[in-house]
Amino acid sequence: MKHRPVMIILGLALLSLRVAAAVQVVTSTTDIKSIAEYIGGDRISVKSITTGKDNPHFVEVLPSYMVMVSKAALYLKIGLGLDFWADPIIDGSRNGRIAVADCSEGVEVLEKPSGPVDASMGDIHPQGNPHYWLDPRNGLIMARNIKKALVEVDSGNSAFYQANLQKFERELETRIETWQKAAEPLKGLEIVTYHNSWPYLGRFLGIKTVGFVEPKPGIEPTASHIAELIDLMKSRGIRVIGKEPYFADKAPRVIAAGTGARIVDLPPSVGSSEGASDYFSLFDTLLSRLSSVARNMP
Amino acid sequence: MIHLFSYPFVQAALLAALILAGIHSYLGFHVVSRGVIFVDISMAQAAAFGSALALTLGWAQHSWPTYLMSLFFTLAAAALISVSRTYDNRVPQEAFIGIIYAGFATLVMLLLAKHAGGSEELEELLAGSLLTIRRDDLMSTALLYSGIGVFHWFLRSRFFRISQDRMGAVRDGWKVGWWDFLFYATFGLVVTSSVHIAGVMLVFSFLVIPPVIALLFTRRQGLRLAFGWAVAFAASVAGIGASVGMDLPTGPSIIASLIVFLLIAVSIRQLAFFVRGAQKRPKKRIGRF
Numbered sequence: 001m002k003h004r005p006v007m008i009i010l011g012l013a014l015l016s017l018r019v020a021a022a023v024q025v026v027t028s029t030t031d032i033k034s035i036a037e038y039i040g041g042d043r044i045s046v047k048s049i050t051t052g053k054d055n056p057h058f059v060e061v062l063p064s065y066m067v068m069v070s071k072a073a074l075y076l077k078i079g080l081g082l083d084f085w086a087d088p089i090i091d092g093s094r095n096g097r098i099a100v101a102d103c104s105e106g107v108e109v110l111e112k113p114s115g116p117v118d119a120s121m122g123d124i125h126p127q128g129n130p131h132y133w134l135d136p137r138n139g140l141i142m143a144r145n146i147k148k149a150l151v152e153v154d155s156g157n158s159a160f161y162q163a164n165l166q167k168f169e170r171e172l173e174t175r176i177e178t179w180q181k182a183a184e185p186l187k188g189l190e191i192v193t194y195h196n197s198w199p200y201l202g203r204f205l206g207i208k209t210v211g212f213v214e215p216k217p218g219i220e221p222t223a224s225h226i227a228e229l230i231d232l233m234k235s236r237g238i239r240v241i242g243k244e245p246y247f248a249d250k251a252p253r254v255i256a257a258g259t260g261a262r263i264v265d266l267p268p269s270v271g272s273s274e275g276a277s278d279y280f281s282l283f284d285t286l287l288s289r290l291s292s293v294a295r296n297m298p
Numbered sequence: 299m300i301h302l303f304s305y306p307f308v309q310a311a312l313l314a315a316l317i318l319a320g321i322h323s324y325l326g327f328h329v330v331s332r333g334v335i336f337v338d339i340s341m342a343q344a345a346a347f348g349s350a351l352a353l354t355l356g357w358a359q360h361s362w363p364t365y366l367m368s369l370f371f372t373l374a375a376a377a378l379i380s381v382s383r384t385y386d387n388r389v390p391q392e393a394f395i396g397i398i399y400a401g402f403a404t405l406v407m408l409l410l411a412k413h414a415g416g417s418e419e420l421e422e423l424l425a426g427s428l429l430t431i432r433r434d435d436l437m438s439t440a441l442l443y444s445g446i447g448v449f450h451w452f453l454r455s456r457f458f459r460i461s462q463d464r465m466g467a468v469r470d471g472w473k474v475g476w477w478d479f480l481f482y483a484t485f486g487l488v489v490t491s492s493v494h495i496a497g498v499m500l501v502f503s504f505l506v507i508p509p510v511i512a513l514l515f516t517r518r519q520g521l522r523l524a525f526g527w528a529v530a531f532a533a534s535v536a537g538i539g540a541s542v543g544m545d546l547p548t549g550p551s552i553i554a555s556l557i558v559f560l561l562i563a564v565s566i567r568q569l570a571f572f573v574r575g576a577q578k579r580p581k582k583r584i585g586r587f
Contacts, residue, residue, distance in 0.1 A: 063548065
């Protein structure tokens with residue numbers, strides 16, 4: 001046992017070599033992180049700037065984000081203007097070697113505004129609605145984009161990434177079928193949500209979002225808007241208010257009291273609520289919450 | 299700790315903080331000597347209002363129209379402040395300055411209420427974003443402040459005389475109003491561009507805290523300046539170190555470190571009073587505020 005310190009030092013040295021060899025990747029959101037981990041396996045080390053618990057539309061820059069990006073070889077953006085805050089972080093980190101990839105490349109974008117966009121319309125993204133990861137079929141596109149970016153920064157492992165991509169695609173395709181089957185009873189369900197985060201999920205599950213608690217994206221609810229929303233929900237018999245966990249439930253509670261509707265926490269990202277621990281379980285959680293609230297609809 | 303300073307972004311933030319500390323603790327001497335402490339926070343808030351207005355009109359945060367809009371309102375606030383000085387002296391000027399501050403702060407809130415992400419913009423106007431400062435901003439700020447520094451160096455005897463002995467300067471027939479205009483115009487230029495990179499609160503703290511600490515210890519002009527700079531630089535290094543080490547927002551960390559320096563300075567000063575007071579009673583002179 002007298003060699004123990006030596007062994008520990010050797011072990012630590014090996015460990016640090018192992019860590020150093022992993023490609024350092026930073027992502028804007030946990031959803032990209034989850035897919036990247038699947039494809040990169042132990043060859044990469046991924047950190048996400050947002051945790052899923054906070055609103056990804058706005059991020060206060062902390063030194064640790066800058067440190068992460070300073071050390072990274074690859075930055076994976078969500079794109080479509082959602083993570084506009086990533087650019088100052090990437091530029092500010094002054095990391096000349098970092099590659100930046102946009103995971104939204106090739107995605108069919110919903111709700112592209114037809115005319116010019118200005119601040120009076122609220123937080124409308126000129127490129128269209130950016131919550132595309134909430135349709136798992138877009139997860140396939142994201143996975144391909146991530147694999148392509150990984151191969152570009154680490155071509156030595158390209159066969160490994162390719163094999164993992166295929167595994168991921170097979171797994172996701174199987175699950176997409178299961179989810180669609182499980183969502184049959186939800187077809188045609190009309191709901192109201194806090195923020196306009198759900199057109200992609202709605203398209204996938206056949207659910208329609210007919211109103212928002214926010215009068216305009218990113219704007220706090222006002223009294224007159226809440227009153228209008230209550231009237232709309234009563235006239236159409238809408239009984240479900242979906243809420244992203246990072247918004248306050250004050251306004252939804254007022255609406256629920258006025259309509260008898262139920263509030264359901266819908267995690268928009270991996271890590272947003274319990275159970276949604278990776279990209280697959282995110283949809284499991286969303287589906288089970290929506291199904292249970294639809295089954296028990298008053 | 300030291301290794302944290304090897305990151306280029308930390309060096310850039312530190313450089314920015316040092317540039318800000320340099321010009322602001324100098325200008326702060328005039329502000330503190332003139333006893334118009336809240337002039338700067340009002341002007342900074344006016345700059346923030348101009349910037350918020352430009353944002354709601356659709357201009358980018360770092361663009362010429364935004365800067366000019368900001369400068370316009372800063373100078374407008376300066377004009378309001380100098381008008382309020384001539385008012386009936388039953389109302390202290392500080393009251394008007396406070397109202398100007400509260401007015402512009404309220405206008406910013408009203409403007410940003412209808413703006414998506416308004417509360418985040420509001421926070422950035424207050425706390426700044428030193429960590430993500432762009433190279434261009436760093437360069438242009440350094441150039442601008444050097445220019446203003448040189449300008450003040452040539453006119454130093456004028457500005458210092460008016461700040462410290464206004465009545466005397468008036469008696470000697472100086473056109474004090476004209477010199478005030480020059481002072482506030484250059485001051486406005488500095489505040490406008492500082493607010494864009496550092497936020498209202500850090501600008502105010504850099505202006506006021508280092509000169510106050512220096513005034514606690516010395517009344518000699520040159521020494522006071524040197525002391526103020528030393529404090530501002532040390533607090534910048536400590537604040538950025540703490541920010542990176544503990545992963546806290548940078549602007550507030552520097553402010554907190556300036557306040558810690560002030561607390562230490564006050565304690566030392568009090569201690570010195572007690573020690574000396576036991577030997578012989580000195581004439582009361584804490585400073586001139």
